[in-house]
Amino acid sequence: DIQMTQSPSTLSASVGDRVTITCRASQRIDNWLAWYQQKPGKAPKLLIYKASRLESGVPSRFSASGSGTEFALTISSLQPDDFATYYCKQQNAYSPVYTFGQGTKLEIK
Protein backbone atom coordinates (compact mmCIF):
# COMPACT_ATOMS: atom_id res chain seq x y z
CA ASP A 1 0.00 0.00 0.00
CA ILE A 2 1.13 3.53 -0.74
CA GLN A 3 1.63 5.75 2.30
CA MET A 4 1.36 9.52 2.18
CA THR A 5 3.30 11.66 4.67
CA GLN A 6 2.60 15.34 5.06
CA SER A 7 4.76 17.89 6.79
CA PRO A 8 4.51 19.79 8.93
CA SER A 9 1.57 18.48 10.94
CA THR A 10 0.89 21.99 12.19
CA LEU A 11 1.95 25.29 10.69
CA SER A 12 1.58 28.68 12.35
CA ALA A 13 1.57 31.67 10.04
CA SER A 14 0.26 35.20 9.67
CA VAL A 15 -2.01 36.84 7.12
CA GLY A 16 0.09 37.76 4.11
CA ASP A 17 2.69 35.04 4.66
CA ARG A 18 3.77 32.62 1.98
CA VAL A 19 3.50 29.04 3.19
CA THR A 20 4.33 25.65 1.77
CA ILE A 21 3.06 22.23 2.82
CA THR A 22 4.79 19.12 1.57
CA CYS A 23 3.54 15.63 0.87
CA ARG A 24 5.69 12.59 0.24
CA ALA A 25 4.53 9.31 -1.27
CA SER A 26 6.10 6.01 -0.25
CA GLN A 27 6.40 5.06 -3.92
CA ARG A 28 6.13 6.84 -7.23
CA ILE A 29 2.64 8.06 -8.07
CA ASP A 30 3.51 10.19 -11.13
CA ASN A 31 1.14 13.16 -10.79
CA TRP A 32 -1.86 11.37 -9.30
CA LEU A 33 -2.10 13.73 -6.37
CA ALA A 34 -4.81 16.08 -5.15
CA TRP A 35 -5.00 18.64 -2.37
CA TYR A 36 -8.04 19.39 -0.23
CA GLN A 37 -8.91 22.11 2.27
CA GLN A 38 -11.13 21.33 5.24
CA LYS A 39 -12.62 23.75 7.72
CA PRO A 40 -14.04 22.64 11.08
CA GLY A 41 -17.39 20.92 10.77
CA LYS A 42 -17.33 21.07 6.97
CA ALA A 43 -16.66 18.63 4.17
CA PRO A 44 -13.30 18.94 2.45
CA LYS A 45 -12.99 21.04 -0.69
CA LEU A 46 -10.94 20.08 -3.73
CA LEU A 47 -8.22 22.64 -4.44
CA ILE A 48 -5.70 20.97 -6.74
CA TYR A 49 -5.75 17.86 -8.92
CA LYS A 50 -3.13 16.07 -11.04
CA ALA A 51 -0.51 17.53 -8.72
CA SER A 52 -0.60 21.08 -10.07
CA ARG A 53 -3.94 21.84 -11.73
CA LEU A 54 -6.14 24.38 -9.97
CA GLU A 55 -9.76 23.35 -9.52
CA SER A 56 -12.23 25.78 -11.01
CA GLY A 57 -13.07 28.62 -8.65
CA VAL A 58 -10.03 28.18 -6.41
CA PRO A 59 -8.08 31.42 -5.88
CA SER A 60 -4.84 31.79 -7.80
CA ARG A 61 -2.85 32.31 -4.59
CA PHE A 62 -2.99 28.52 -4.31
CA SER A 63 -0.46 26.62 -6.36
CA ALA A 64 1.08 23.19 -6.26
CA SER A 65 3.91 21.25 -7.80
CA GLY A 66 5.63 17.92 -7.79
CA SER A 67 5.76 14.55 -9.45
CA GLY A 68 6.89 11.10 -8.52
CA THR A 69 7.14 11.05 -4.75
CA GLU A 70 7.56 14.69 -3.66
CA PHE A 71 4.77 17.25 -3.79
CA ALA A 72 4.09 20.70 -2.41
CA LEU A 73 1.15 23.04 -1.92
CA THR A 74 1.94 26.74 -1.68
CA ILE A 75 -0.28 29.61 -0.64
CA SER A 76 1.37 32.78 -1.86
CA SER A 77 -0.24 35.31 0.49
CA LEU A 78 -2.33 33.90 3.30
CA GLN A 79 -5.83 35.25 3.70
CA PRO A 80 -7.99 34.86 6.82
CA ASP A 81 -10.16 32.34 4.98
CA ASP A 82 -7.16 30.05 4.37
CA PHE A 83 -6.68 28.94 7.96
CA ALA A 84 -7.84 25.36 7.78
CA THR A 85 -6.53 21.81 7.57
CA TYR A 86 -5.03 20.64 4.29
CA TYR A 87 -4.84 17.07 3.05
CA CYS A 88 -3.00 15.53 0.17
CA LYS A 89 -4.49 12.46 -1.44
CA GLN A 90 -2.98 10.01 -3.89
CA GLN A 91 -4.91 8.01 -6.42
CA ASN A 92 -3.86 4.78 -8.05
CA ALA A 93 -3.48 5.56 -11.74
CA TYR A 94 -6.85 5.27 -13.47
CA SER A 95 -8.22 3.35 -10.50
CA PRO A 96 -10.50 4.68 -7.75
CA VAL A 97 -8.24 3.62 -4.89
CA TYR A 98 -7.02 6.43 -2.68
CA THR A 99 -4.84 7.26 0.31
CA PHE A 100 -4.90 10.52 2.24
CA GLY A 101 -2.04 12.17 4.03
CA GLN A 102 -2.50 12.74 7.74
CA GLY A 103 -3.26 16.43 7.29
CA THR A 104 -1.58 19.76 8.01
CA LYS A 105 -3.35 22.24 10.28
CA LEU A 106 -2.64 25.81 9.26
CA GLU A 107 -3.06 28.06 12.29
CA ILE A 108 -3.00 31.79 12.82
CA LYS A 109 0.22 32.90 14.50
Next chain:
Amino acid sequence: QVQLQESGPGLVKPSETLSLTCTVSGYSISRGYYWVWIRQAPGKGLEWIGSMFHSGSTYYNPSLKSRLTILVDTSNNQFSLQLSSVTATDTAVYYCARASELTGFDSWGQGTLVAVSS
Protein backbone atom coordinates in the same frame (compact mmCIF):
# COMPACT_ATOMS: atom_id res chain seq x y z
CA GLN B 1 -25.41 21.27 -9.72
CA VAL B 2 -24.83 17.90 -8.11
CA GLN B 3 -25.72 17.50 -4.47
CA LEU B 4 -25.13 14.56 -2.16
CA GLN B 5 -26.83 13.81 1.15
CA GLU B 6 -25.95 11.08 3.62
CA SER B 7 -28.64 9.47 5.73
CA GLY B 8 -28.82 6.72 8.30
CA PRO B 9 -28.76 5.98 12.02
CA GLY B 10 -26.57 8.17 14.18
CA LEU B 11 -26.01 5.42 16.73
CA VAL B 12 -25.07 1.79 16.14
CA LYS B 13 -24.38 -0.89 18.75
CA PRO B 14 -21.05 -2.72 18.80
CA SER B 15 -20.97 -5.86 16.63
CA GLU B 16 -23.93 -4.65 14.57
CA THR B 17 -23.95 -3.38 10.98
CA LEU B 18 -23.61 0.29 10.12
CA SER B 19 -25.77 1.20 7.13
CA LEU B 20 -25.75 4.54 5.35
CA THR B 21 -27.30 5.82 2.14
CA CYS B 22 -26.11 8.62 -0.08
CA THR B 23 -28.81 10.27 -2.17
CA VAL B 24 -27.56 12.11 -5.23
CA SER B 25 -29.48 14.92 -6.88
CA GLY B 26 -28.67 17.03 -9.92
CA TYR B 27 -26.74 14.26 -11.61
CA SER B 28 -27.59 10.69 -12.58
CA ILE B 29 -25.29 8.08 -11.07
CA SER B 30 -25.79 6.05 -14.23
CA ARG B 31 -24.08 8.69 -16.36
CA GLY B 32 -20.66 8.01 -14.92
CA TYR B 33 -18.11 9.06 -12.31
CA TYR B 34 -17.09 7.00 -9.35
CA TRP B 35 -19.01 7.35 -6.09
CA VAL B 36 -17.08 7.08 -2.88
CA TRP B 37 -17.33 6.89 0.89
CA ILE B 38 -14.85 8.59 3.19
CA ARG B 39 -14.81 8.81 6.95
CA GLN B 40 -13.18 10.92 9.61
CA ALA B 41 -12.89 9.80 13.20
CA PRO B 42 -13.26 12.58 15.78
CA GLY B 43 -10.19 14.80 15.70
CA LYS B 44 -8.51 12.61 13.10
CA GLY B 45 -7.74 12.69 9.39
CA LEU B 46 -9.62 11.49 6.36
CA GLU B 47 -9.83 7.81 5.47
CA TRP B 48 -11.02 6.51 2.12
CA ILE B 49 -13.50 3.67 2.68
CA GLY B 50 -14.40 2.51 -0.80
CA SER B 51 -15.44 3.43 -4.33
CA MET B 52 -18.16 2.29 -6.67
CA PHE B 53 -18.78 2.74 -10.38
CA HIS B 54 -22.32 3.04 -11.67
CA SER B 55 -22.02 -0.43 -13.18
CA GLY B 56 -21.67 -1.79 -9.68
CA SER B 57 -17.96 -2.53 -9.71
CA THR B 58 -16.41 -1.76 -6.36
CA TYR B 59 -13.02 -1.01 -4.81
CA TYR B 60 -12.52 -1.28 -1.08
CA ASN B 61 -9.95 -0.09 1.42
CA PRO B 62 -8.02 -3.28 2.25
CA SER B 63 -8.26 -2.52 5.96
CA LEU B 64 -12.07 -2.61 5.77
CA LYS B 65 -12.67 -5.01 2.92
CA SER B 66 -13.72 -8.00 5.00
CA ARG B 67 -16.53 -5.98 6.63
CA LEU B 68 -17.57 -3.69 3.82
CA THR B 69 -20.23 -3.68 1.13
CA ILE B 70 -21.03 -0.77 -1.18
CA LEU B 71 -24.12 -1.04 -3.33
CA VAL B 72 -25.77 1.11 -5.99
CA ASP B 73 -29.47 1.76 -6.52
CA THR B 74 -29.65 3.57 -9.84
CA SER B 75 -33.45 3.64 -9.83
CA ASN B 76 -33.38 5.93 -6.79
CA ASN B 77 -30.06 7.56 -7.67
CA GLN B 78 -28.52 6.34 -4.43
CA PHE B 79 -25.57 4.34 -3.26
CA SER B 80 -25.10 2.76 0.11
CA LEU B 81 -22.52 1.62 2.63
CA GLN B 82 -22.76 -1.38 4.91
CA LEU B 83 -20.02 -1.95 7.47
CA SER B 84 -20.44 -5.04 9.61
CA SER B 85 -19.18 -5.98 13.06
CA VAL B 86 -18.56 -2.39 14.08
CA THR B 87 -16.56 -1.33 17.10
CA ALA B 88 -15.94 2.01 18.77
CA THR B 89 -13.12 2.64 16.32
CA ASP B 90 -15.71 2.94 13.55
CA THR B 91 -17.17 6.03 15.21
CA ALA B 92 -16.70 8.80 12.68
CA VAL B 93 -18.26 11.35 10.40
CA TYR B 94 -19.06 9.51 7.19
CA TYR B 95 -19.00 11.42 3.92
CA CYS B 96 -20.14 10.41 0.46
CA ALA B 97 -18.62 12.11 -2.56
CA ARG B 98 -18.45 12.08 -6.33
CA ALA B 99 -15.05 11.17 -7.74
CA SER B 100 -13.77 12.15 -11.13
CA GLU B 101 -11.20 9.72 -12.47
CA LEU B 102 -8.95 12.57 -13.53
CA THR B 103 -9.53 15.25 -10.91
CA GLY B 104 -10.71 14.14 -7.54
CA PHE B 105 -13.57 14.29 -5.12
CA ASP B 106 -15.32 17.29 -6.61
CA SER B 107 -18.65 17.14 -4.77
CA TRP B 108 -19.26 16.06 -1.18
CA GLY B 109 -22.16 15.45 1.12
CA GLN B 110 -22.25 17.38 4.37
CA GLY B 111 -21.30 14.29 6.36
CA THR B 112 -23.13 12.35 9.03
CA LEU B 113 -21.82 11.40 12.44
CA VAL B 114 -22.19 7.76 13.37
CA ALA B 115 -21.35 6.73 16.91
CA VAL B 116 -20.77 3.12 17.87
CA SER B 117 -21.86 2.60 21.44
CA SER B 118 -24.01 0.30 23.52
